[in-house]
Amino acid sequence: MYPLEKFTNIRTPFYYYDMDLLRQTLSVINTETEKYGNYFVHYAVKANANLKVLKVINEYGLGIDCVSGGEIEQVLAAGFPANKIVFAGVGKSDWEIELGLDKEIFCFNVESIPELEVINEIAGSKGKVATVCFRINPNVGAHTHANITTGLAENKFGIAMEDMEKFIHLAKSLKNIQFKGLHFHIGSQILEMDDFVALSNRINELQDKLEASGLAIEIINVGGGLGIDYQNPEENPVPNFADYFATYNKHLKLRPGQTVHFELGRSIVAQCGALITKVNYVKEGSFKKFAIVDAGMTDLIRPALYDAHHKIINLSSTEAEETYDVVGPICESSDVFDKAIQLPKTKRGDYLALLSAGAYGEIMASSYNCRKLPIGYSSDEL
Numbered sequence: 067m068y069p070l071e072k073f074t075n076i077r078t079p080f081y082y083y084d085m086d087l088l089r090q091t092l093s094v095i096n097t098e099t100e101k102y103g104n105y106f107v108h109y110a111v112k113a114n115a116n117l118k119v120l121k122v123i124n125e126y127g128l129g130i131d132c133v134s135g136g137e138i139e140q141v142l143a144a145g146f147p148a149n150k151i152v153f154a155g156v157g158k159s160d161w162e163i164e165l166g167l168d169k170e171i172f173c174f175n176v177e178s179i180p181e182l183e184v185i186n187e188i189a190g191s192k193g194k195v196a197t198v199c200f201r202i203n204p205n206v207g208a209h210t211h212a213n214i215t216t217g218l219a220e221n222k223f224g225i226a227m228e229d230m231e232k233f234i235h236l237a238k239s240l241k242n243i244q245f246k247g248l249h250f251h252i253g254s255q256i257l258e259m260d261d262f263v264a265l266s267n268r269i270n271e272l273q274d275k276l277e278a279s280g281l282a283i284e285i286i287n288v289g290g291g292l293g294i295d296y297q298n299p300e301e302n303p304v305p306n307f308a309d310y311f312a313t314y315n316k317h318l319k320l321r322p323g324q325t326v327h328f329e330l331g332r333s334i335v336a337q338c339g340a341l342i343t344k345v346n347y348v349k350e351g352s353f354k355k356f357a358i359v360d361a362g363m364t365d366l367i368r369p370a371l372y373d374a375h376h377k378i379i380n381l382s383s384t385e386a387e388e389t390y391d392v393v394g395p396i397c398e399s400s401d402v403f404d405k406a407i408q409l410p411k412t413k414r415g416d417y418l419a420l421l422s423a424g425a426y427g428e429i430m431a432s433s434y435n436c437r438k439l440p441i442g443y444s445s446d447e448l
Contacts, residue, residue, distance in 0.1 A: 068340070070381050073417055079343040079361035081428045081442040082419075088338040091304050092126040095334070098307045098333050102315055102325065108152050110290055110331030111137045113425040118444040119335060120144035129172070131290075131329040138431070152287070152329070154201065154249070159361050160188060161374035174198045175249040175287070177224055182237060187440045189242035196242060199224055199285055200233055201249040204268040206261070224250075228271065234281055247324075248272065251289025254332060259313045261291070266317035273319065287327040294336045299422045305333040332425040338420065339424020340442070341366050341376075345416045347440055355390050357412050358438060362394030364432050365440045366423055370400040376420045378404055385411035392418070396435055427429045 067084060083429075090303050099105040108129035111120070117136060121144050129150035138151060153166045154175040163185055166174060174291065176198045189196040203224030225233055237245040252265055269286060276283065292310050295302035310333075343361035368374035378392055387408040394430045396400040403420060412418075428442045 068342075068381050068419060069445075070417060072340055072352055073381075076342075076441075076443065078417070079341055079359075079365050079440050081116075081440055082340050082342050082443060082448075083116065083119055083424060084340075085118075085445045088119065088122055088335065089126075089301055091334055091338065092123060092128070094304055094307050096126055097448060098121040098311045102311065104320075105311060105314075105326050107330055108150070109334055110329045111141055111428065113331030114339065114427070115140050116427050116428060116442040117144050118320075118442065119338075119424075120146070120213070122393070123334070129327075130376070132330070135165045136160065138162070138165055138169065138171070144274055148172075148348075151386040152327070154251075154329075158185075160184065162429075163188050164192075167192055167196060167393045170194075170360070171217065172197065173246060173285070175201045176237075177234060179236065182233070182240070182243065186242045187238045187323075192280075192295060193244065195244050197246050197248040198237060198243045198420035199249040199287055200230065200237070200245070201251070202230055202272065204250055204265060204270050204272075206250065206252050207263050208345070225425045230272065231276065231279055231281065234276070234378075245283075245447045247285025247287060248288065249287040250289065251329065253291050255293040256335045257293040259309055260286075260312045260423075262310070263317050266314060266319075272317045273321065277321070279376075283323055284323065285327060286318070286320065287329065288318070290330040290333070292330060292333040294333055294422060294425075296377065296422050299337050299377055301420045304385060305337075307333070314389040318329065320443055325428045330410075334425075336422050337354055339422075339442075341427060342418040343418050343420065345412055345418065347414060348390075348412060355388065357392045357409070357418070359403070361394060361403075361420070361434075362396035362441075363398065364396060364434045364437045365444045366403070366420060366427050367430050368423075368426055369403050370398070376403065376407065376422055379406060379419050379421065380410045380412055380416055381419055382416040383410035383412060388412070396437075 108131040110131040131152045131154040132138045148169040151171040156177045201224040343359040347358040351355040363370040391405045392403040
């Protein structure tokens with residue numbers, strides 16, 4: 067899986083993407099969604115915007131979920147058709163809205179009345195009609211990290227449920243707006259299907275309420291959120307898409323002609339990516355042993371930001387295991403990838419792989435400490 071002999075010619079740290087696993091994952095998604103006929107998956111590009119990754123995803127016919135104008139430009143460069151782009155985000159700038167209108171994207175997911183009014187005004191100035199869905203905050207919690215839950219009333223995202231009908235009536239009164247449906251997203255790295263059942267039940271309640279008021283909608287967008295196995299990535303490289311889609315099929319009560327849209331990111335790309343780093347030093351401390359690598363929180367910030375776990379393997383050693391803290395070179399105490407983990411005896415020059423790093427890895431890298439951004443390489447090119 068990891069062509070170590072080819073890694074020696076590449077400056078570390080860098081990202082390595084297993085395109086065979088990515089294709090396998092995309093194939094499973096298409097197989098599962100085809101069972102239902104009216105399910106459409108948009109890849110959430112915020113997880114990974116590497117052009118090589120995007121081009122493979124495009125080959126499998128997925129749509130795109132963007133949260134910035136820059137992401138729209140990137141996916142268009144990767145070859146995605148504009149009419150498959152959904153544009154979400156709580157604070158769209160005027161130029162981003164203009165870009166979406168000029169490219170005639172599929173839909174804007176709108177999060178507030180001020181945003182709706184601005185989109186209507188800009189669309190009017192261009193003689194265009196903007197298709198919109200309303201992102202509703204369902205006040206449904208998710209069993210995940212507090213920093214990546216998005217569906218509670220206390221979160222900044224979405225429109226309150228009690229304002230939903232009023233906002234829909236307003237949208238229908240605006241000349242340059244075409245209202246199409248409802249959008250939801252309750253969080254990320256969700257592994258308990260009961261969270262998606264709870265969301266389905268809430269959507270059913272809201273649909274009943276709208277139907278009683280004579281309001282019909284075409285699109286139900288349930289967002290994404292399906293998690294991956296960070297603990298045992300090699301044993302579970304492809305998430306349980308069968309249960310995920312079947313859960314919605316069983317619990318979501320659709321009306322005739324409605325389509326269901328998904329915005330999956332992490333579950334598509336996380337397991338295909340690894341951060342490859344080289345050991346600079348092995349340092350004997352007073353109480354522990356440190357493997358000091360050349361990757362840092364600038365290259366993979368998730369452990370520092372979320373206390374996230376990424377399995378680490380030594381690609382170079384098969385010796386007996388010892389206990390290490392794996393740390394980076396950044397001048398921050400939080401620049402730690404993991405503590406007290408077992409690795410084969412590790413020495414200077416060994417190559418380590420931090421697994422499950424295909425999502426929110428390369429895309430969140432920074433140049434703090436004036437460090438160079440890591441490059442992403444695909445298995446197709448190595």
